[in-house]
Structure formats: structure tokens, C-alpha cells
Amino acid sequence: MAKILAVDDDAAILRLVRKMLSIKKHEVTTLQSIKDITIEELNKYNLILLDVMMPDEDGFKICEKIRSLIDIPIIFMTAKSDESSIIKGLSIGGDDYIVKPFSIHEVNARIEAHLRREARPKKGTKSVFIDGDILIDLEAKKVMIKGEEVSFTKTQYKICELLALHKGKIFSKEDIYESVYSIESDSQISTVVEHIRVIRKKIAQFNLAPISTVWGVGYIWE
Incomplete structure (x- = not known):
């Protein structure tokens, strides 16, 4: 069936x-x-x-x-x-x-x-994350919303992927920084806040808001 x-x-x-x-x-x-x-x-x-x-x-x-x-x-x-x-x-x-x-x-x-x-058994099946109208192609490292590709920087994509794949889990700025930045990075933890702001703005164009702030703790993909 x-x-x-x-x-x-x-x-x-x-x-x-x-x-x-x-x-x-x-x-x-x-x-x-x-x-x-x-x-x-x-x-x-x-x-x-x-x-x-x-x-x-x-x-x-x-x-x-x-x-x-x-x-x-x-x-x-x-x-x-x-x-x-x-x-x-x-x-x-x-x-x-x-x-x-x-x-x-x-x-x-x-x-x-x-x-x-x-x-029939499929080879090389594409690995994707889907949440409503948001699709993240984990192989191509792309984010599609309502069928339209949304442009993110490499770091912004990593943040999206981290939060989305752990939907429902709260990440502090420090958690996100340690997960997406390399050890040799000269970036400051404060840049995480700006990246989150940009990500939200781009997703908001589609009237969606999957990333919420847990005040005093961090961020969560709901």
C-alpha cells in the first residue's frame, strides 16, 4: 500500500x-x-x-x-x-x-x-532536513525556503544546520561559537549574535521564524 x-x-x-x-x-x-x-x-x-x-x-x-x-x-x-x-x-x-x-x-x-x-534500493540518497517549508540540503550545504534558495555565508549556514538538526535544544553563544568556528579563528563570540540576526532577517522574508531567543541562555530552533 x-x-x-x-x-x-x-x-x-x-x-x-x-x-x-x-x-x-x-x-x-x-x-x-x-x-x-x-x-x-x-x-x-x-x-x-x-x-x-x-x-x-x-x-x-x-x-x-x-x-x-x-x-x-x-x-x-x-x-x-x-x-x-x-x-x-x-x-x-x-x-x-x-x-x-x-x-x-x-x-x-x-x-x-x-x-x-x-x-528498489537507492544508492547515494540525498540527505536533507525538512521542517515545514524549510529544507536544508546537508550534502550541497544549501537552504531552501518555499522552493527558493536562500543565500547564507558559510558560517551562517553552519549555524542554521547546527540549530535545525538539534531542533528543540538550546545553544548558548559559546556553544554555537565552539561548534561552527575553527580553533584558529580570530572571530569574537559576539559575532554569533550578528549572524543570528542576519539569519533571522533572511528567513523572516518568508514569514517564518524558527529561531527563538531564550533570554539569558541562548538560541533554539523550534
């Missing part, structure tokens, strides 16, 4: 998809819009079925926004049958493209094929 998310503004299509996949014992979630779902929630699914022509934001734009943040199959299921649309859908990160009206048997077969492929 797999967890599958189907996104389509047509309620009748969603009812059909739910009925079709429930027969295969899959757990199906249907949404008419994806605007209120977080990256963390998306990563809980095994596969996404995505319509293209939707009023809020079309499926191509959604795919471009989330493709670098999730590592699961995205299958477009749309009435756009022209060759240029199919090529675009596959080139921006779609794993498959099914044209409406579709055969239930064909959709099931393609879904099962992708799920089998995902079940």
Missing part, C-alpha cells in the same frame, strides 16, 4: 481517482489546490498525481516549485495532449504524463510501475 496525493480542480476526477486507487488498497488524499500544503507534508507521500490546468496555479508551475524539494514520482494527468506540453511536463521534472480521458487500467499500471521502481 502506498500513500498517493491526487491534485485536480475537478471533483469528479478526484472521486474517480480515489475509487480507482482504493481498489488497489492505496491510501489516497485528494486536493483541489496545493497552495496550503507544506513541503514536509508532501514528502510523506509516495507519489503525486498532478493536473496541469488549474485556476490557482497550474501543475507545471507547481512541479517546478517542488521538484527540487521532493524525491517522489510526479505524474501529470491532464487534458493537454499537444506534444509541446508533454515535452515540457517531462523536462521540468515530471516522471510520467497521462492524457485525459484516460484508461483506468493504464493509470493503475503506470502508478504500480513507478511505485515498484521507487521500492
Whole structure:
């Protein structure tokens, strides 16, 4: 059994998809819009079925926004049958493209094929930290917020990684300094405060504030 998310503004299509996949014992979630779902929630699914022509934001734009943040199959299921649309859908990160009206048997077969492929042992799986709309790529040393890369200095990134990976733990300025600065560093402990200020300011642009001050003690990623 797999967890599958189907996104389509047509309620009748969603009812059909739910009925079709429930027969295969899959757990199906249907949404008419994806605007209120977080990256963390998306990563809980095994596969996404995505319509293209939707009023809020079309499926191509959604795919471009989330493709670098999730590592699961995205299958477009749309009435756009022209060759240029199919090529675009596959080139921006779609794993498959099914044209409406579709055969239930064909959709099931393609879904099962992708799920089998995902079940194979993976080599070199990317290591990431995800907290809501914030994704930290631990290999590339990058921070992505709501699909957009945020530029941090090397030291600022190290502070983000330290606090995020120890979510819920309080770090004093001294703790942070000792963890992110080299022994040979000439920087002062007071620079930690300025780095935290800059980090918060950059994250606040996305209306997020994961780093809190514990007065008299230090900082915590909540």
C-alpha cells in the first residue's frame, strides 16, 4: 500500500481517482489546490498525481516549485495532449504524463510501475532536513525556503544546520561559537549574535521564524 496525493480542480476526477486507487488498497488524499500544503507534508507521500490546468496555479508551475524539494514520482494527468506540453511536463521534472480521458487500467499500471521502481534500493540518497517549508540540503550545504534558495555565508549556514538538526535544544553563544568556528579563528563570540540576526532577517522574508531567543541562555530552533 502506498500513500498517493491526487491534485485536480475537478471533483469528479478526484472521486474517480480515489475509487480507482482504493481498489488497489492505496491510501489516497485528494486536493483541489496545493497552495496550503507544506513541503514536509508532501514528502510523506509516495507519489503525486498532478493536473496541469488549474485556476490557482497550474501543475507545471507547481512541479517546478517542488521538484527540487521532493524525491517522489510526479505524474501529470491532464487534458493537454499537444506534444509541446508533454515535452515540457517531462523536462521540468515530471516522471510520467497521462492524457485525459484516460484508461483506468493504464493509470493503475503506470502508478504500480513507478511505485515498484521507487521500492528498489537507492544508492547515494540525498540527505536533507525538512521542517515545514524549510529544507536544508546537508550534502550541497544549501537552504531552501518555499522552493527558493536562500543565500547564507558559510558560517551562517553552519549555524542554521547546527540549530535545525538539534531542533528543540538550546545553544548558548559559546556553544554555537565552539561548534561552527575553527580553533584558529580570530572571530569574537559576539559575532554569533550578528549572524543570528542576519539569519533571522533572511528567513523572516518568508514569514517564518524558527529561531527563538531564550533570554539569558541562548538560541533554539523550534
